[in-house]
Structure formats: C-alpha cells, structure tokens
Amino acid sequence: MSETAVPLPVSVPGSAGVRSAVEERLAVFLDTKACWAAAQGFPAEVTEVLRDLVLGGGKLIRPVLCVAGWRAAGGCGDEGPVLRVAVSLEMFHASALVHDDVMDRSATRRGRPSAHEALTARHVGRPDAARLGACAAVLVGDLALAWSDELLHTAGLSTDRFAAATVVLDEMRTELMYGQYLDLLATGRPSTDLNAALRITRFKSAKYTVEHPLQLGAVLAGAGARIRTTLSAFGLPLGEAFQLRDDLLGAFGHREHTGKPNLDDLREGKHTVLMALALERSDSVQRTALRRLVGDPDLDEHGAQRARDLLTATGAVSAVEEMIADRHRVALRALDGACLHPAAVAVLRELAATAVVRSS
Amino acid sequence: MSETAVPLPVSVPGSAGVRSAVEERLAVFLDTKACWAAAQGFPAEVTEVLRDLVLGGGKLIRPVLCVAGWRAAGGCGDEGPVLRVAVSLEMFHASALVHDDVMDRSATRRGRPSAHEALTARHVGRPDAARLGACAAVLVGDLALAWSDELLHTAGLSTDRFAAATVVLDEMRTELMYGQYLDLLATGRPSTDLNAALRITRFKSAKYTVEHPLQLGAVLAGAGARIRTTLSAFGLPLGEAFQLRDDLLGAFGHREHTGKPNLDDLREGKHTVLMALALERSDSVQRTALRRLVGDPDLDEHGAQRARDLLTATGAVSAVEEMIADRHRVALRALDGACLHPAAVAVLRELAATAVVRSS
Numbered sequence: 084m085s086e087t088a089v090p091l092p093v094s095v096p097g098s099a100g101v102r103s104a105v106e107e108r109l110a111v112f113l114d115t116k117a118c119w120a121a122a123q124g125f126p127a128e129v130t131e132v133l134r135d136l137v138l139g140g141g142k143l144i145r146p147v148l149c150v151a152g153w154r155a156a157g158g159c160g161d162e163g164p165v166l167r168v169a170v171s172l173e174m175f176h177a178s179a180l181v182h183d184d185v186m187d188r189s190a191t192r193r194g195r196p197s198a199h200e201a202l203t204a205r206h207v208g209r210p211d212a213a214r215l216g217a218c219a220a221v222l223v224g225d226l227a228l229a230w231s232d233e234l235l236h237t238a239g240l241s242t243d244r245f246a247a248a249t250v251v252l253d254e255m256r257t258e259l260m261y262g263q264y265l266d267l268l269a270t271g272r273p274s275t276d277l278n279a280a281l282r283i284t285r286f287k288s289a290k291y292t293v294e295h296p297l298q299l300g301a302v303l304a305g306a307g308a309r310i311r312t313t314l315s316a317f318g319l320p321l322g323e324a325f326q327l328r329d330d331l332l333g334a335f336g337h338r339e340h341t342g343k344p345n346l347d348d349l350r351e352g353k354h355t356v357l358m359a360l361a362l363e364r365s366d367s368v369q370r371t372a373l374r375r376l377v378g379d380p381d382l383d384e385h386g387a388q389r390a391r392d393l394l395t396a397t398g399a400v401s402a403v404e405e406m407i408a409d410r411h412r413v414a415l416r417a418l419d420g421a422c423l424h425p426a427a428v429a430v431l432r433e434l435a436a437t438a439v440v441r442s443s
Numbered sequence: 444m445s446e447t448a449v450p451l452p453v454s455v456p457g458s459a460g461v462r463s464a465v466e467e468r469l470a471v472f473l474d475t476k477a478c479w480a481a482a483q484g485f486p487a488e489v490t491e492v493l494r495d496l497v498l499g500g501g502k503l504i505r506p507v508l509c510v511a512g513w514r515a516a517g518g519c520g521d522e523g524p525v526l527r528v529a530v531s532l533e534m535f536h537a538s539a540l541v542h543d544d545v546m547d548r549s550a551t552r553r554g555r556p557s558a559h560e561a562l563t564a565r566h567v568g569r570p571d572a573a574r575l576g577a578c579a580a581v582l583v584g585d586l587a588l589a590w591s592d593e594l595l596h597t598a599g600l601s602t603d604r605f606a607a608a609t610v611v612l613d614e615m616r617t618e619l620m621y622g623q624y625l626d627l628l629a630t631g632r633p634s635t636d637l638n639a640a641l642r643i644t645r646f647k648s649a650k651y652t653v654e655h656p657l658q659l660g661a662v663l664a665g666a667g668a669r670i671r672t673t674l675s676a677f678g679l680p681l682g683e684a685f686q687l688r689d690d691l692l693g694a695f696g697h698r699e700h701t702g703k704p705n706l707d708d709l710r711e712g713k714h715t716v717l718m719a720l721a722l723e724r725s726d727s728v729q730r731t732a733l734r735r736l737v738g739d740p741d742l743d744e745h746g747a748q749r750a751r752d753l754l755t756a757t758g759a760v761s762a763v764e765e766m767i768a769d770r771h772r773v774a775l776r777a778l779d780g781a782c783l784h785p786a787a788v789a790v791l792r793e794l795a796a797t798a799v800v801r802s803s
Contacts, residue, residue: 229616236609249596256589
C-alpha cells in the first residue's frame, strides 16, 4: 500500500496546521488508551507500536485532503468535528498499513520496522517470535480499525452529518478491501492487462487516498451533488496520478526518501500499470528477462537494476510519466470555474502538485 | 475462539425466531453485497466464503442474547432496529472468527473448512496458495468488520440509542482484542497462573460472548444503571461458565458435535483455566508429561488421550465442572427478584442452562 516517510511540504497553506492538529489528537487518543490498558494490566506494546506508526512521520495526506474537502465545500467555524473525523481516517489507515505489511511481509514502513517486525522484536526470545509478531499485528490492526470507529462515534457530528459521513466511509472501506483483494490475487503474476492494473490503482489507492477523503470532508460541510461531482472529477484522476507516481517510486525511489526498500515492489511482482506497460511494449527477449526478474523473491540489487533498465528501455517509464501528467491536467481542469471556495481551490492545486511531483 | 456447530435448542422461547430473523437479514445483506461486487467485477469468493461462515450453523448466541437483553430491559414494539444491531454483532463475530482461525491456523470451523482454508482451495493451482488464502482471509475479516459497522450505521437507531450502543460496542471490541492478545501471548506456554487464565477467559470470551451482547440489547431499550448492573451480575459469571465449558469441550468434545477437532486446543497449548489447574494439581511426573504433550503441534490421538487422562486424574476436570456450576448458580441468583421483564427472565434462565450444559 502506498505510503512514504516524508511529510508534505509545509508550503501547502494550512496543511502543516492540519497535520499538527491531527498528530496531537492521535497522540492524546493513544495516550488515553495506553493509560486505560495499563490500569487493566494489558500489554503496553499494543499502543506503543501503534503510536510509533501513526506518529512516525506519515504524510497524513488523507486527513489533509479531508479538511481541504471540507473547506472547499464552504466548511467554516468549529474545525473540531472535521479534525476528529480526519483523525479517525488516519487511524483506519494505520489499520490498513499494519495488515498490508503482514500480507506483503514488508520489513519496514516509514523507515522503521513494520508493526509485525516491531512486535516480533519484542518477543525475540520465543521460538515462534516471527509468527507471534504477525498474529499480534493482525490484532493490532483490528484494534486500530475498531478505534477508528470509536474516534468517528465520538467526533461530535450532528445526526445528518454522521449519516452522510458513514455512507462515504462505508463505501470507502468496502472499495479499499476489494481493491486490496484484486491486488493480492494479481501479485506474483503481472501481465499485459492494463485495465486490470488500472482497476487495482483506482480501488486500492485513487479512490481511497484522494477521492473519498475529499468527499468525506465535503459531506461534513453539507456539500450538494455539484460540489461532490467536482471533487470526484478532481480527486479520481489525481489519486490515479498519485498511485502511478508511487509505482515509479516503488521501483526507482530512494530508500532514504521513501522509507522502504525499492526492491520490495519488484520482488513481490506487483501487477502495476508500469509493469503492464513494460510487458506490453517489450520484445520477446525483454519480456523473458522481465518475467524472470520481477517477482523473484531473492532479487538482488544487480537484478533490480537490470529490471529498472528494462522498464525504462521499453518506454514504460516515460509512458507512466505521461499518464501522470495527463491525469494531473485533468484534475486541475476540474477546478477551473468550480463552485468551490477560492482559497481552498488554491490549496487543492498545490496539493495536486506535491502529490504528483514528489520523491517520497 | 469459542465457537461450535450446533444451534441452541429451539426450546428456549423466542431464540429460534431470533435466529431465523438474524440469518435472514445476514443473507439479504450478503446477497446485496454479492450483487454489487458482481456488478463491479470483483471476485465472488469474498461474499461466498463469508456467507458459508455466517450461515453455516453457528449458535448465534450473541444476537440471541442481544435481543434477550433488550426484552429483559423492557424493550417492546418494533424489533427491526435491535435485530439489525444483532446482525451487526454476528457480522463482527464472523470477522473475529476469520482472523482467529488465521492466527490459530485452524483448518476447520463449524465442521467445514475455515475461511482461509476455503480461500486456499479456490486457488489451489497457485504455488503460494496457502499464503494467498491466509492473506485473503485477513482481508475478508477486515471487510466483515467494516460491514458490521455498515449494518450498525444503517440500523435505524435514534441518536440517543446509537450513542449508547456505540459506547458498549467500542468497549466490547477493545476488550475482546486485548483478551485475544493476552491469549496469543500465553499460547504455547501454559502455566499454573490461574488468575492469568481467568483474565483471558473473562476478556476473550465472558464479556464478549455474554455480558456485552446483553448490555447492548439493554441500552437499546433505554435501560438504566440498575438493570444494567443486574445483567452484568448475570452475564459475567455465565460468560465465564460458557468459556470454561468450551475449554472442556476443546479437550474432550466430539468433533461431530463441536465442528472442530478436539486435538487443536491441546496441540496449540492454550493457557486455559483447565490447564492451569491441571499443572497446579499435578505431581512432578504428571506435570512433566503434561508439558510434553500439551503444546506439541504433532500430538496424535494416542498422546491426546494420555493428556486427557492426566487432566482428569489431576482433578482439574472436576474442579472446572465445579467452577462452571458455581458460576451458573451465581448467574441465576442475580436474576432473583431482579427488576427485569418476567418473561425475559425465564428466557435468560433457559439460555443459561443451554450455555452451561452442552455438548457443542
């Protein structure tokens, strides 16, 4: 699942404020849970590992977009409820990341040990430590999911706003899980099927990372159909561009920027748009080499470099760059003359730029 | 996690009606999701496997207790909302079971392949089928958890009732996850620590299976502190008795009744009250034998019979039977003169009997 270590540039107006407000609330919530757990005699590692993850320097792009959607739809006044919903969104994301890393057997996340690795390290003396760590991470992820609900239930929303928010959230979760499911089934067997890769991109990432957070903020401001259509017309292509950039970073990014090894995606053999295009555009020699390298769990740096060279040589990299630029343009065009709050439009434009042109 | 294949006897007044109403609503909900998924081109196996689980003959004890709590607290009139919440509870339980079976590597559930085994079977041609099945089951469990929320969000509760219900549900989920976490950490290393075993029993099962469902129903009927205290005084000991019976069935039960092999608990080396008492009461020869047998992943039927003989010979089995009878008495005493609806009290008494004296 797309995720990186470096925060969005603080140059995006308001995003730094949203980030610090969300982080503060996440810390307070987890502190309260930690105190309660200590009083019950429950293990401290649950909240400690979760805290390391959610306060470990994530971009908090979903909370930022949620608040941006709220402002774009004319939200003003007390930011408390929308921030609390944004916090709930980030807690849900933590759940998805923890389970995703268990499924992908990813050793790192945001430049640190992933949750299951951190939990394994806590029980390193036991013969079954790795398995224990994975099982514990399943429970920590479940708990984070339950806590995202608790944050939502206690956000102080009016009945109408709550009902509208849960429609968006319920759809978001279902579509994300199915997107992840498609990704899971396709992993290890990349093909030339560009449409399948685009569907994974759309459900696993574009809607979840961009469109739904914007929609969530918008409904919290009472947005009508016109505003919501505009935000989807902006958010869906931007989300696709975001994930396409993530695919490139997954193969070509630098670990010190992305916080995770750039061998993982290649070793797993994810069925990305990048891979689909490379396989489609390769000659038979290139294709044989790509199929041998990508998906090899023991791929070394030398082999990875060979795979990267092939991705470039087939023209797949420049094709994906074009797709990103196209989607960025389509997203920005949706904002032209839109009935959104003008200050928020400026923020959305900047967010689009930082999401699409980034090294992490 | 405790679960068996055979329904509660239909002799408990109203429970058969609740069960069929809940099953009908679960079927309709999953049919709707299956249609939606088909229209989106998503894999059908997600809802199929979930459907096999939730309609696979579970006791539906939590929904039955939720409705019983509602009636006990004077709930009357439209049963629609409380049934919908009961359905949500069962969907949450499905999520917990799916993840639990992944963690325990249980091959069967309710006499059929567990979810991850069923999903593995769907992809049997792939070299990584077992791992794919486990990962897919993590996602299916996540989806069931998200869908339990959707069912709750659309239950048609008033604002006050919804707020009261979520307080109970949020506590239930958090306590269950921590209970499971304690269980996970203690598995494979049973000891003489009876208190630790009782804590696991309480959080993993007693509160989750009995006390919280009753409380949930009660708050949906607008119950005050007195009724809620009574229901806890009934529900907590009954829940402990239920789990203690489950521990006995886990070691001594018959597969055709419980729906799962009675070797699993012994092979896993769960830190149950039964084991704690057996270790405490055994002489050094018995203790050495118990420690060798219990927790052995390759334990065969011969070794299991030897372990069962030791559990009996140490007096642990009869001690657990006494604990069950004590708790059953305490639970029933809480109903004496209670300010609960009289017809509901009769149902609670019968539910107590069927939960405590059972072969499945």
